[in-house]
Amino acid sequence: MSKLVEMTGIEKYFPGVHALKNVQFDIASGEVHALMGENGAGKSTLMKILSGIYQRDGGELIIGGQSVSPTTPGEAQDLGIGIIHQELSLMNDLTAAQNIFIGREPRRKFGRLDEAMLNAKTAEIFGSMNLNLDPKVLVGSLTIAKQQMIEIAKALSFRSNVLIMDEPTAALNDAEIAELFAIIRRLKSEGVGIVYISHKMDELKQIADRVTVMRDGEYVGTVDAVETPINKIIAMMVGREVNEKPLEVPNLGDAEVSLKVSGLCRGKDIQDVSFTVQRGEILGFAGLMGAGRTEVARAIFGADPKDAGKIEVHGRQVAIQSPSDAVKAGIGYLSEDRKHFGLATGMNVRDNIALSSMDLFSTGRGVLNEDKMAETAKLFIRKLGIRTPSDTQEVRLLSGGNQQKVVIAKWLLRDCDILIFDEPTRGIDVGAKSEIYKLLEELAAEGKTIIVISSELPEIMRLSHRIAVMCEGRLTGILPGGKETTQEDIMQLATQREAAMRVAETVQ
Amino acid sequence: MSSVTDVKDKSPLANLGDSGAYQKLLAFASLIALLIGFSIASPNFMQTSNMIAILQATSVNGVLAVAATLVIITGGIDLSVGTLMTFCAVIAGVALTYLGLPLLFGVIAAIAAGAFCGLCSGTFVAKMKIPPFIATLGMMLILKGLSLVISGTRPIYFNDTPGFDQISRGSLIGEVIPALPIPNGVLILFLVAISASYILSRTVLGRYTFALGSNEEAVRLSGVNTDAWKMRIYALAGGICGIGGILIASRLNSAQPALGLGYELEAIAAVVIGGTSLSGGRGTILGTLIGALIMAVLTNGLRVLSVAQEWQTVVTGAIIILAVYADMVRRKKSG
Structure with missing residues (x-):
């Protein structure tokens, strides 16, 4: 050649x-x-x-x-x-x-x-x-x-x-x-x-x-x-070997159902989607591009309007019309597109961590307590291992993995215990990926409720305690996590198109 | 990655309050250069009386520019600041001259009218999703028309309200230090600027002002009620325009309903010269003040040198282009 x-x-x-x-x-x-x-x-x-x-x-x-x-x-x-x-x-x-x-x-x-x-x-x-x-x-x-x-x-x-x-x-x-x-x-x-x-x-x-x-x-x-x-x-x-631990699906038993979604609908994008997630569980959402996974997440979070559907958080029904309602109910959403929907990129790490929780740092008259903000930011930088020279670094200068951690810190600070991760490792290095995975597992072990949407099957299989699969706006099935489920099982549900299903039903 | 971030961290831009620091420095240096240049060119320029005239001329435009800065940092634009100023002056005239209310009520009425109109603009932008340029363009015309309607197209004089003209023209400082008769209008401008600067750097409202300009959708998805905060910012800007209305009415001792168009562009010019980015997320009140001063010094200096008014306008336009070009070059260099 x-x-x-x-x-x-x-x-x-x-x-x-x-x-x-x-x-x-x-x-x-x-x-x-x-x-x-x-x-x-x-x-x-x-x-x-x-x-x-x-x-x-x-x-x-x-x-x-x-x-x-x-x-x-x-x-x-x-x-x-x-x-x-x-x-x-x-x-x-x-x-x-x-x-x-x-x-x-x-x-x-x-x-x-x-x-x-x-x-x-x-x-x-x-x-x-x-x-x-x-x-x-x-x-x-x-x-x-x-x-x-x-x-x-x-x-x-x-x-x-x-x-x-x-x-x-x-x-x-x-x-x-x-x-x-x-x-x-x-x-x-x-x-x-x-x-x-x-x-x-x-x-x-x-x-x-x-x-x-x-x-x-x-x-x-x-x-x-x-x-x-x-x-x-x-x-x-x-520069070193990355050892991936195999997934251990915890036995959640009768842990509280922290999020229950029933009959969620919006046009053709979301058709009658119902599921529950338990405290401490990681529920993966698999499907092909355009299957409606992001749409479901955004509808639950109130970022887009919905036609119908009931959302219960910790057993109480909540009316979510806007992201601010969702946050009040304790739901945080981490978008796949951090630059456009996750971070105020021109602002620094400290401000981004505090973005959802400014009320924690202000007096009755709306004056900010900058010292307290800095202290909190530094706490999260340590806790999540965010690699940044300081809490006043602009977030756009951080790597993808560290930006993602800043977004996670934002929601943890807001005390959101239901976190929806949309493509949590998109644009993130191999090394940083396993760190994010570990972090998600730790969060679940602490009792948070985690939903992970991912287009990468290995990622879904690596993380999910249960796997929800969507196709063309419908939830086509929920599979158990761990070894029993193969990529083929997921792909079969992910390609279960409505027309094909009808045929199958009439045959039965 | 770490090596890159280390370098960036040394830049003085790390702190949000300092963003646009270079531009501010540049603007400040230009201001000093202008002052020196004009003093060499004309002995009449560096007189105390002339300096005070410059400050006086800055006060109204400065206040409006502060209002415009707030809106521009959110990534919006406010074209209505000029005619809103006039509208507020007319409202003060109605309250004081037509209704004969006490002075304080006139002032409060003007500021409240300003805040209300700002809230309307904010509602159009935030709730009805009308682009700020269009919403405030509409508001600009509505307010121009309303000013003429309410006043019957005639100026409203404040002759029955003693002390009204002192709001702008009197000098509290001059009473204490007779050698420094700085008019109250200038004092008010500085108070407005300091308050706005405090709000921007130290309050939740201020932080959200920058956050909205930086990435509005990310802020909304953080669970922040972005519409409500945006409406507050427009209302605050409107209230500040109300103060501008009082200042101009006091200076002329009358509300001139035909005035106001063109003031918005001068205010925006001051904001831009001061280094605030028209795409939002970046800007300072100090920069805007310097920008307003540069425009006033330029106008005054050229007049002292007997340059025709027509040419003054040409120079102002050229300065705006130069200022923004300098900012672009600076930003390209720092990557």
């Missing part, structure tokens, strides 16, 4: 930080080369150097046999380097074709656009990807997976022979991931080299040929993706 890109001895400094230290990386034609490492390991910095967003301070970058130094993304594109960012950068109000050729629209005389040509060229690219999509469709009307395909088409339209994908499956469900992998394999067979950045180990095994691991801005090593055991890759990433 010929080398498309070779990076050796790469150095990068930011003010006060030695971000990359003597890093090496290469991409061969027709391979998927996974780049792994915890957040802050330097993966993105390295890829930004390759794609011309940053300039290196040392080392050599060879593309197609020539030593080069792209200084803008445009120059890198001309060298055949395409990058698909984790956060999609598409214009929702333009069509697929208009997005793909933005800034390079085919023109006719007097600056008029040649829409026909534009759509024809786009159709050609879609055809080469075996993608069945209308070039004239509005991007905003597509699913995230399809939008991702359009990003890929855009990168290909530059005739890229190296494609960098930064966590491309973060927002995709299993079917969509399979679709993406089919396209990756096709590109591979055409000789394109792909850099694949992901935190998901199982994906790696499916799609990658080689794995390069980075840690703290340094190159750790490159190994074969198929032959190397996952444990070893994780050990390379965190």
Whole structure:
């Protein structure tokens, strides 16, 4: 295999930080080369150097046999380097074709656009990807997976022979991931080299040929993706072995039912959902993307309105119209999207911890007791092991795992004993993940009631004492946690579509 | 990760109260530079009487700018501060001149009217989910119209209320220190600014003001009744505009119903020059005060140098663009 890109001895400094230290990386034609490492390991910095967003301070970058130094993304594109960012950068109000050729629209005389040509060229690219999509469709009307395909088409339209994908499956469900992998394999067979950045180990095994691991801005090593055991890759990433304890399902006996939801409905998203959770229990919610799990959580929490349904907390029926009602009833919700729905990112750790409980820190006239806030914040920083230089650090500067802990601290301080975690480890490093898991288990052992929504089956199976499975807005079943339940059992319930169920019923 | 955070922690921006510190410093330096520049250009500039005239001119715009700052930190905008000021002045006129109520009642009526109108704007924004720009644009026109209707399009004079003009023009400080006849209007501006600054940095309302501007949905999902807090902030801003109404009425010894349009833009300009972010979550009252002073110094200095009024406006516009550009450059550098 010929080398498309070779990076050796790469150095990068930011003010006060030695971000990359003597890093090496290469991409061969027709391979998927996974780049792994915890957040802050330097993966993105390295890829930004390759794609011309940053300039290196040392080392050599060879593309197609020539030593080069792209200084803008445009120059890198001309060298055949395409990058698909984790956060999609598409214009929702333009069509697929208009997005793909933005800034390079085919023109006719007097600056008029040649829409026909534009759509024809786009159709050609879609055809080469075996993608069945209308070039004239509005991007905003597509699913995230399809939008991702359009990003890929855009990168290909530059005739890229190296494609960098930064966590491309973060927002995709299993079917969509399979679709993406089919396209990756096709590109591979055409000789394109792909850099694949992901935190998901199982994906790696499916799609990658080689794995390069980075840690703290340094190159750790490159190994074969198929032959190397996952444990070893994780050990390379965190610098130590991570031992996962097997799940022990506690015997809750007749512990109090702390949350009872019955007949919860909202349009097509939530159809007659009923369940109970006991004190000290972790109830997992599994299902495919769009199964309605987040919708159920938000409806219970009062973040969205509901059509019908009764919610009882500790045996008492509560009327929850808004998040503030839910919090009064002792229910806290930790959103999957911490940046948008969980944290006031511009504010510091102390303020974020106190955000739900300002009344605890104020006098009758609404004056804040800053000392007491600081004391409380420091208490939680110690108790939850939040890694931050101080309680006045802005939360946006913390890592994902520590941000999540700040949100947890917020709810613990508010004395919420029913906590709903929506994708608690999304965007969190492998090492920090097991810390969050441990924390959830400790909370349950202390007598909190925990609901965990997760799209990652291993996570659901690792945590849940019982597993509720949803499909298309309906609760299709509740399975016991632990060894008796397999991924297949869950998937069967998660794909139990209504039409199929009706057929099954008539047969019976 | 830790290495990155360490570096960031050294920045003086770590404390919320200090956010925009660079911009404030920059604004303050520009203010000093302007003062020095004008004193060199004209010997008449650095006179005590002229300095006091500048402060006097700052008082009304400063008070309105403080009100606008509160709303802007929540991520909103208030276009009604100017005509609300006029409306409150007219209400004071109705209470004092038409109804003959005692002075204190006139003042209270004006502030209460302001708070009520602010509450209305807040309701439109928070409960009816009308974008702040539109809600306060509507409010601006409504209040302009109401001022004209209530006053019958004629100015209301306060000749029957002795002492009303002293609210702004008198000088309590001057009675104690005769060499420093700082008008009461300026004193009131500083009291308003100190109170607002205290509210922003030390109270729950203030903390939620920043939190709303930083990430409103996250605050709502924290179980905070965001609508209610937002309405309180708009009401507080409206009340402060009421104080502005008293100040302007006192200074002119009359409520001029046609006045008010354009004041909102000057107030917003002062806020922006002072380093408060129009996207919310960031800003200080001190910055706004400096911003208001810069505009007053500029207007006054150019007048002392006999620059035509038309050109003064051009310069003010250019200053706004420069100030915000400087802030952008600064922010890009600090990443």
